Amino acid sequence: GNSVTQMEGPVTLSEEAFLTINCTYTATGYPSLFWYVQYPGEGLQLLLKATKADDKGSNKGFEATYRKETTSFHLEKGSVQVSDSAVYFCALAKGGGGTSYGKLTFGQGTILTVHP
Amino acid sequence: DAGVIQSPRHEVTEMGQEVTLRCKPISGHNSLFWYRQTMMRGLELLIYFNNNVPIDDSGMPEDRFSAKMPNASFSTLKIQPSEPRDSAVYFCASSFAREGPRSDYNEQFFGPGTRLTVL
Numbered sequence: 001g002n003s004v005t006q007m008e009g010p011v012t013l014s015e016e017a018f019l020t021i022n023c024t025y026t027a028t029g030y031p032s033l034f035w036y037v038q039y040p041g042e043g044l045q046l047l048l049k050a051t052k053a054d055d056k057g058s059n060k061g062f063e064a065t066y067r068k069e070t071t072s073f074h075l076e077k078g079s080v081q082v083s084d085s086a087v088y089f090c091a092l093a094k095g096g097g098g099t100s101y102g103k104l105t106f107g108q109g110t111i112l113t114v115h116p
Numbered sequence: 117d118a119g120v121i122q123s124p125r126h127e128v129t130e131m132g133q134e135v136t137l138r139c140k141p142i143s144g145h146n147s148l149f150w151y152r153q154t155m156m157r158g159l160e161l162l163i164y165f166n167n168n169v170p171i172d173d174s175g176m177p178e179d180r181f182s183a184k185m186p187n188a189s190f191s192t193l194k195i196q197p198s199e200p201r202d203s204a205v206y207f208c209a210s211s212f213a214r215e216g217p218r219s220d221y222n223e224q225f226f227g228p229g230t231r232l233t234v235l
Contacts (some may be wrong), residue, residue, distance in 0.1 A: 043226030101166040102147040102213030102222040108158045
């Protein structure tokens with residue numbers, strides 16, 4: 001079946017540091033890939049997505065590139081801010097034939113804390 | 117658009133009581149998902165519906181949990197009887213699931229969650 005594995009957290013960084021959160025996946029066909037972010041006390045919200053190999057999703061300074069050869073979708077940001085402190089989830093949507101009814105498979109989430 | 121609406125936002129109840137969580141999905145969406153989030157178990161998918169029909173309830177922890185979707189604009193998740201281990205944040209999410217070979221990049225929109233505490 002489909003699965004998503006994220007790097008273990010929590011991740012603690014100083015403001016303006018470079019961020020990488022690793023995400024690898026297992027899936028048949030050509031899944032679509034997502035990063036969701038959950039700020040304290042809120043629901044998850046879409047941060048960025050990529051729907052085919054070599055696509056780069058970007059938003060709010062965050063980027064992730066869909067690498068089919070390494071089955072990865074690592075999240076990066078060049079300079080993090082205190083306001084980026086949140087939980088980050090990598091997710092995939094089934095590709096190929098049939099329908100998944102919109103179901104997403106989520107990773108376990110990575111807690112990011114950014115200090116001033 | 118008001119987004120996904122959940123009520124109540126907070127619920128405190130005693131063990132053995134019935135709890136009903138409510139969700140109003142985004143208008144026009146045809147899939148609805150119920151999740152549970154705890155520190156120990158992370159984010160778990162409990163059940164999901166498409167066009168008001170339950171598709172997969174294999175994530176429902178036990179018979180004490182039930183979910184209904186009587187129409188396209190309303191869903192409930194009921195716990196009866198509740199237990200302290202049910203304490204968690206419960207999220208509802210909705211999406212528009214498209215048919216076809218490239219159908220599977222549908223964004224899910226999450227509600228703010230209901231924080232349930234069972235004493």
